[in-house]
Amino acid sequence: MTRRDPTLEDVAREAGVSRATVSRVVNGVRNVDPGIQETVRRAIERTGYRPNRAARFLVTHRTETVALVISGTGDAFAARVFADPFFGRVVSGALEYLRAHAKHPVILVAESVEAREQVVDYLSKGTADGCLVVTMQAGDPLPTMLTAAKIPTVLFGRPEPGLAVSHVDLAQAEGARLAAERLVARGCRRVATIHGPRALPAARDRLTGFRAALAAAGIADVPAAEGTFTVESGAAAMRQLLAAHPGLDGVFAANDLMAQGACQYLRERGRRVPEDVAVVGFDDSSVAAACHPPLTTVRQPVERMAAEMARLLSEHIQGARTEPAAVLFEPELVVRESA
Amino acid sequence: MTRRDPTLEDVAREAGVSRATVSRVVNGVRNVDPGIQETVRRAIERTGYRPNRAARFLVTHRTETVALVISGTGDAFAARVFADPFFGRVVSGALEYLRAHAKHPVILVAESVEAREQVVDYLSKGTADGCLVVTMQAGDPLPTMLTAAKIPTVLFGRPEPGLAVSHVDLAQAEGARLAAERLVARGCRRVATIHGPRALPAARDRLTGFRAALAAAGIADVPAAEGTFTVESGAAAMRQLLAAHPGLDGVFAANDLMAQGACQYLRERGRRVPEDVAVVGFDDSSVAAACHPPLTTVRQPVERMAAEMARLLSEHIQGARTEPAAVLFEPELVVRESA
DNA sequence: TTGAAAGCGCTAACAC
DNA sequence: GTGTTAGCGCTTTCAA
Numbered sequence A, B: 001m002t003r004r005d006p007t008l009e010d011v012a013r014e015a016g017v018s019r020a021t022v023s024r025v026v027n028g029v030r031n032v033d034p035g036i037q038e039t040v041r042r043a044i045e046r047t048g049y050r051p052n053r054a055a056r057f058l059v060t061h062r063t064e065t066v067a068l069v070i071s072g073t074g075d076a077f078a079a080r081v082f083a084d085p086f087f088g089r090v091v092s093g094a095l096e097y098l099r100a101h102a103k104h105p106v107i108l109v110a111e112s113v114e115a116r117e118q119v120v121d122y123l124s125k126g127t128a129d130g131c132l133v134v135t136m137q138a139g140d141p142l143p144t145m146l147t148a149a150k151i152p153t154v155l156f157g158r159p160e161p162g163l164a165v166s167h168v169d170l171a172q173a174e175g176a177r178l179a180a181e182r183l184v185a186r187g188c189r190r191v192a193t194i195h196g197p198r199a200l201p202a203a204r205d206r207l208t209g210f211r212a213a214l215a216a217a218g219i220a221d222v223p224a225a226e227g228t229f230t231v232e233s234g235a236a237a238m239r240q241l242l243a244a245h246p247g248l249d250g251v252f253a254a255n256d257l258m259a260q261g262a263c264q265y266l267r268e269r270g271r272r273v274p275e276d277v278a279v280v281g282f283d284d285s286s287v288a289a290a291c292h293p294p295l296t297t298v299r300q301p302v303e304r305m306a307a308e309m310a311r312l313l314s315e316h317i318q319g320a321r322t323e324p325a326a327v328l329f330e331p332e333l334v335v336r337e338s339a
Numbered sequence C: 001t002t003g004a005a006a007g008c009g010c011t012a013a014c015a016c
Numbered sequence D: 001g002t003g004t005t006a007g008c009g010c011t012t013t014c015a016a
Helices: A008-015 A019-026 A034-047 A053-060 A077-081 A085-100 A113-124 A142-148 A172-186 A201-216 A231-244 A256-268 A286-290 A302-318 B008-015 B019-026 B034-047 B053-060 B077-081 B085-100 B113-124 B142-148 B172-185 B201-216 B231-244 B256-268 B286-290 B302-318
Strands: A065-071 A104-110 A130-135 A153-156 A166-170 A191-195 A224-226 A250-253 A278-283 A296-299 A326-329 A332-334 B065-071 B104-110 B130-135 B153-156 B166-170 B191-195 B224-226 B250-253 B278-283 B296-299 B326-329 B332-334
Touching: A008 A019, A008 A034, A019 A034, A053 B053, A065 A085, A065 A113, A077 A104, A077 B085, A085 A104, A085 A130, A085 A286, A085 A302, A085 B077, A085 B113, A104 A113, A113 A142, A113 B085, A130 A142, A130 A302, A142 A153, A153 A302, A166 A172, A166 A302, A172 A191, A172 A201, A172 A250, A172 A278, A172 A296, A172 A332, A191 A201, A191 A231, A191 A256, A224 A231, A231 A250, A231 A256, A250 A256, A256 A278, A256 A286, A302 A326, B008 B019, B008 B034, B019 B034, B065 B085, B065 B113, B077 B104, B085 B104, B085 B130, B085 B286, B085 B302, B104 B113, B113 B142, B130 B142, B130 B302, B142 B153, B153 B302, B166 B172, B166 B302, B172 B191, B172 B201, B172 B250, B172 B278, B172 B296, B172 B332, B191 B201, B191 B231, B191 B256, B224 B231, B231 B250, B231 B256, B250 B256, B256 B278, B256 B286, B302 B326
Parallel strands: A065 A104, A065 A130, A130 A153, A153 A166, A166 A326, A191 A224, A191 A250, A250 A278, A278 A296, B065 B104, B065 B130, B130 B153, B153 B166, B166 B326, B191 B224, B191 B250, B250 B278, B278 B296
Antiparallel strands: A104 B104, A296 A332, B296 B332
8 A cells, every 4th residue: 555655766666767866966967968967857857756854864964954043931831932923023034035945944842851851862863954043041051051952053142151152142132222212202200110021132222232231321220120021010010010100201121022911001091102101122023013092113124134144154154154153233213102 | 172072882882791781771761680770871971971862863863852843934033933832832832741741842944935944854864753823824735744754743723624634722712702701791782803814723713603693693794804813913903994884882803912912092082991891812822911901812832732732642653542633622712801 | 978886785585 | 682684765886
């Protein structure tokens, strides 16, 4: 019943040539007579031959596959990832680049400690040539594990201090400055911020960058509340902030989802956005435009960043680059209605 | 510099036994002296050996990997997928089952026609033992391509007529009936619905099921508008509906995202939910509870359904099941505030 | 330009 | 209970 899949051998027999010749045609090596090339191509067609990836890997040590690893832990991590449009942009950007460069993209989710081990194990031997990783967890050990296993890796966001690995990042402080200046320009003077988990470098940078920019504008005291990058946590942080500082007239949230939560809560409490309280988000993810009111936000060119990760990884895989590289992107203020 | 990875041979030499013995230990085959077993285990430890997946596949034709394919097309498909919590639940459910059964889960995105080809190609030869597919596109050719390529496949949702492939599904009409009855019980008499793309079986079933249930309650005329399962499309459909039927007092949206959009639009137009217009969603995805007001919705046990898909697939892979199977799940009404 | 043959790392008969 | 050996399907010298 399960007729064996056709192999190179079968195609060779069918075409009346040797395995080696068929292999050359399949891999587009020159030095093959155009006539024979045609014959072989037809034989491939007729037999429905497809190269066996495993057999090929065994000799080339190449899979032409790149893994995109999404790492983090906590309750319903997978579910949370799929509720954050940010990841969609990362995936889009990486996918587009990889497809255009004939690499197979696969997405791996490392949602627990064991899952992380499994992912490393999986990647260690013949599954992908390298991986792109984006982690949502502070102090995530995955990048270290990956480099220890000598798996070519590129990170979204800078690594923990002490770990040398290629990555792309956004000029976070610069983005926070853009937000601060917008708020100040609008006339806000009683400004607060909803920041992400302090252990995350990006979150920390946005917080300190925001405060620094405000200090430069003469606003020294900036209340802050921590969220977890979800809509609910944004609303909760807004509640805290508003309770402690009812006179607030401006808020900077470290991502759009939290900004959305903040807007929701503000409106519930009868505050108009932006008339009473101006709100600036971060990312310019798909929710930003769909939000009520549409969010003024700091745009992060996520798709381009993801594509750059893939490009960097390709260089590492090809051996064209041996030293870790860091590529920094510039943020941009997108003005809509919330501030 | 790149010292060759240790192989079975290396471990064997280190342990002073044959390759076969090491292989037995690695694969947990009985008939190995406990003492030797220990020796080998230590040798593995010392050498840092990890089985080469490709080499193993070449002889066993097993990868212990299962692919979860998310298929669909259209603008920014990847981005849309990652904005719909529904997929997060599918992924969660599948991941949990697969991890528990020592299968490696990988996610593949088939976001375009070529991507679909690539995915089939990728799966055809030595990447995964089978795949779970969830498609958001009417008439998606992927399931047919997959079965034609003899790749063990299980679908989320019933296949196109004429295609025999294992799948899990929800009793859609039953779910729609639950929604209809809730609306009627609340006293709604001028009821409309926002349905999904008609070409999708699930969307069709919800629409006809809803109308049938309403007809049974004496409501024969049910205006309908089509959406695409996104928040924006839900708002747009609501606008149409409200323009044509200002007296509406109840709406059933075929998923929570569209229900959310509908609520947003209704509130913009000054309609209170549920006092003026009651709204029922579908899925009970994470947005349902976070919505304003929290959504009354028809719960689909997505995680359990995804786990069942994985179980079914395992049976197919093991050869324990040769005929396609269909497993039907029952929906459940979750009452919150919107209706 | 083409073919023969070695070998990638592993499992599974089969023999001992 | 353990070792020997024959491939799995492919690429890649090396000769011709």
